[in-house]
Amino acid sequence: MWLWIHKFGSPPHAYRLLGKLAPWFGWSALALILLATWWGLVRAPADYQQGDAFRILYVHAPSAWMSMFTYVVMAATAAIGLIWRIKLAHAAAAAAAPIGASFTFLALATGSIWGKPMWGTWWVWDARLTSELILLFLYLGYMALRSSFDDPQRADRASAVLAIVGVINVPIIHYSVEWWTTLHQPASVTKLDKPSIAIEMLYPLFIMIVGFQLYFGWAICRRLRGEILRRERSAKWLQESI
Amino acid sequence: MDLQEFFRMGGYAGYVWTAYGMTALVLLLNWWSARRCEAQEQASARRRSGTD
Numbered sequence: 001m002w003l004w005i006h007k008f009g010s011p012p013h014a015y016r017l018l019g020k021l022a023p024w025f026g027w028s029a030l031a032l033i034l035l036a037t038w039w040g041l042v043r044a045p046a047d048y049q050q051g052d053a054f055r056i057l058y059v060h061a062p063s064a065w066m067s068m069f070t071y072v073v074m075a076a077t078a079a080i081g082l083i084w085r086i087k088l089a090h091a092a093a094a095a096a097a098p099i100g101a102s103f104t105f106l107a108l109a110t111g112s113i114w115g116k117p118m119w120g121t122w123w124v125w126d127a128r129l130t131s132e133l134i135l136l137f138l139y140l141g142y143m144a145l146r147s148s149f150d151d152p153q154r155a156d157r158a159s160a161v162l163a164i165v166g167v168i169n170v171p172i173i174h175y176s177v178e179w180w181t182t183l184h185q186p187a188s189v190t191k192l193d194k195p196s197i198a199i200e201m202l203y204p205l206f207i208m209i210v211g212f213q214l215y216f217g218w219a220i221c222r223r224l225r226g227e228i229l230r231r232e233r234s235a236k237w238l239q240e241s242i
Numbered sequence: 243m244d245l246q247e248f249f250r251m252g253g254y255a256g257y258v259w260t261a262y263g264m265t266a267l268v269l270l271l272n273w274w275s276a277r278r279c280e281a282q283e284q285a286s287a288r289r290r291s292g293t294d
C-alpha cells in the first residue's frame with residue numbers, strides 16, 4: 001500500500017498514468033452522457049405533476065451531486081497534502097477546484113431554470129439554495145486565494161486550510177432540506193429503503209451521474225497533468241517524457 | 243415520434259432546452275479549458291527544454 005502510494009505520488013509516474021487513463025474516462029463519459037441525454041429527453045415518460053419540465057432533473061441533480069463530490073475530493077486531497085506533505089495531493093486539489101466551480105454554477109443555473117416554472121420564481125434565499133451558493137463562493141475563494149500567492153508551497157498550505165474548513169458546508173447542503181423549511185423538494189433518490197421516483201425515470205439519472213463522474217475523471221487527469229508540468233519545471237524526467 | 247411535439251416539451255421548451263443547452267455549454271467550456279491548461283504547460287515545458 002505504502003509502496004503504491006509512493007509510486008503514484010512520484011510526479012513522472014503519475015504524469016504518465018494520468019495520460020493513459022484520460023482517454024478511457026473521456027470516451028466512456030461521452031458515451032454515457034449522450035445515452036442518458038437521449039434516455040432522459042426521449043424515452044423517459046413525462047412526470048404526472050411536472051410534465052416535461054421534470055426532465056431538467058437529469059442535468060440538475062448530477063451537477064449538484066458533482067458540485068459536492070468534487071468539493072469533498074478537493075478537501076480530502078488538500079488534507080492529505082497538508083498532513084503528509086505530498087505535493088501531488090495539493091496539485092490534485094488545485095486541479096479539482098475549477099471543475100467543481102463549474103458544476104456548482106451549473107447546479108445553480110439549471111435549478112433556477114427549473115424553479116421558475118415550478119415555484120414561480122428564479123431564486124429564493126432558502127437554506128438549500130443559499131448553501132449551494134456559498135459552495136460556489138468557497139470554490140471561487142479557494143482559487144482566488146491560490147492565485148494571490150507567488151510561492152506555490154504557501155499557496156498550497158493556505159488554500160488547503162480554506163478547503164478543509166469549507167467542507168462543513170457539504171453536509172449542510174445535503175441536510176438543508178430536512179433541517180429547514182424550504183421550497184426545494186427533499187431527496188427522492190438517496191433514500192435507501194425506497195426511492196420515491198419511478199424506476200424508469202431513475203435509469204437515465206444514474207447513467208448521467210456516472211457519465212458526469214467519468215467526465216470529472218477525464219478533466220482532472222488533464223488539469224493535473226498541467227499542474228504537474230507547472231510544478232516540475234526544472235525536473236530532469238520532464239525533458240525525457242515530453 | 244412527433245418531432246414538433248418533442249421540441250415543444252409539453253410547453254416547457256424554453257426551460258428544458260435552456261437547461262440542457264447550458265449544461266452542454268459548461269461541459270464544453272470545461273473540456274476546452276482543461277485541454278488548454280495541459281497543452282499550454284506542455285508547450286512551455288518544451289520551450290524550456292529546447293533552450294536548456
